[in-house]
Amino acid sequence: MELKIILSVIIVSFGAFFLLIGSIGLIRLPDFYSRAHATGKSDTLGIMLVITGLIIFEGFTINSAKLVIMIIFVALTNPTATNALTRAAFRFRLRPWFKKDQKINVREREK
Amino acid sequence: MIRNEDNPIVGLVSRIVSPFIMLFALYIIFHGHYSPGGGFQGGTMLAASLLLIRLAMGSEIAQLQFKRSWGTPLGSIGVLIYFATGFTAMLMGGTFLNYEFLSLSEIASHTRSIGVLLVEIGVGLAVMGILVAIYDDLLEGDPDV
Numbered sequence: 001m002e003l004k005i006i007l008s009v010i011i012v013s014f015g016a017f018f019l020l021i022g023s024i025g026l027i028r029l030p031d032f033y034s035r036a037h038a039t040g041k042s043d044t045l046g047i048m049l050v051i052t053g054l055i056i057f058e059g060f061t062i063n064s065a066k067l068v069i070m071i072i073f074v075a076l077t078n079p080t081a082t083n084a085l086t087r088a089a090f091r092f093r094l095r096p097w098f099k100k101d102q103k104i105n106v107r108e109r110e111k
Numbered sequence: 112m113i114r115n116e117d118n119p120i121v122g123l124v125s126r127i128v129s130p131f132i133m134l135f136a137l138y139i140i141f142h143g144h145y146s147p148g149g150g151f152q153g154g155t156m157l158a159a160s161l162l163l164i165r166l167a168m169g170s171e172i173a174q175l176q177f178k179r180s181w182g183t184p185l186g187s188i189g190v191l192i193y194f195a196t197g198f199t200a201m202l203m204g205g206t207f208l209n210y211e212f213l214s215l216s217e218i219a220s221h222t223r224s225i226g227v228l229l230v231e232i233g234v235g236l237a238v239m240g241i242l243v244a245i246y247d248d249l250l251e252g253d254p255d256v
Contacts, residue, residue, distance in 0.1 A: 073128065080124040087118055 008057035015049030018042045031097035032089055040082030047074050125167035132160035140235045144224060150231035154189075154238030161243050170250060182244030189237030196229045 025038025051071050058064040133156075140153030165173040197208040205212030210226025211219055 073131070076124055077128060080120060084118065084121045 004056060004059075008053040010053075011056065012050050012053035015046045015051075015053060018046035018049060022046060032094060033086060033096050036082050036086045036089075040079055044074060044078045047078070121167050125163050129160045129163050132156055132163070136160065136235075140231055141228070143231055144227060150234030151238055153231070154235035155242065157235065157239040158242035161239070162246055165246065170247075177243060179247045182240045182247060185240030186237045186244060187240075189233045189235070189240060192233030192236065193230055196226060196233065200226070 019042070022039050022042035025042065026035050029035045029038055048071050051067050051074070055064045055067045055071075058067065136153045136156035136159075138153075139148035139156060140150060143149035143153070161173075161177050164176055170179075196210075196213070200209045200212045201207050203212040203214065208226075208230070210223040213222055213226050215225045216222045
C-alpha cells in the first residue's frame with residue numbers, strides 16, 4: 001500500500017517536471033517551430049506520466065481502464081495536432097530562426 | 112484557406128478518432144440521468160466528430176458521411192421529437208412535458224426515465240444537425256474548400 005502511493009507520487013512528479021520543462025520551452029525558445037517542438041513532445045510525455053501515476057494509485061479498477069484509454073488518445077492526438085500546426089506554418093512560408101541568417105532576416109523585415 | 116487533404120497523418124488520425132468521439136457522445140446522451148451531460152453536450156460532441164472529418168478530409172469527401180442537405184431536416188426532426196413528447200403528455204391529460212402521463216411503462220419512475228431519454232435524443236439530434244448546418248452555410252460558395 002505504501003509502496004504504491006510512493007511510486008505513484010514519484011511518477012506524477014516526473015510528469016509535472018516534464019510539463020514544467022515544456023512550459024519553459026514555450027516561453028523561452030526563439031521561434032514557432034522550436035516552441036511546437038517543446039510543447040509537442042514534453043507535454044505529451046508529461047500528461048502520459050501523470051496519468052500513469054494515477055493508474056498506479058487507482059489500482060486495477062474500471063477507472064484505471066478509462067485512464068488507459070485516455071493515455072492512448074493523448075498519445076494519438078497531441079502529436080497530430082502539433083504536426084498539423086507546424087505543417088500549416090511551413091506551407092504558409094513561416095521562416096525558421098537561424099543564428100547566421102539573423103541579420104538577413106532583420107534586413108528583410110526592415111524592407 | 113490552406114488545404115489539409117494531402118496530409119495523411121491528420122486524415123488517418125481523424126478517421127481513427129472520430130468514431131470514438133461519436134461513441135462517447137452517445138454515452139453522454141444516454142447516461143445523462145446519472146452523470147453530468149445530456150442532450151446538448153452529447154449533440155455538440157456528435158457535431159464535433161462530424162466537423163473533424165470535414166476539416167481534415169475536406170468537405171467533398173465528407174459528403175459521403177453526412178450530406179450538406181441533411182443538417183436542417185435532422186435539426187427539424189429533433190425539435191419535432193421534443194415537442195411531440197411534450198404535447199403527447201399534454202394530450203394524455205397532464206401538463207407540457209409531464210412525463211408521468213406518457214404511460215410507457217407500469218412503473219412511474221421508469222416512465223419518467225424513458226420520457227427524459229426521448230427529450231434528450233431530440234435535443235441531441237437538433238443540436239448536431241444545426242451545428243453542422245451552420246458550418247456548411249458559412250462555407251457555402253467558397254471555391255477553395
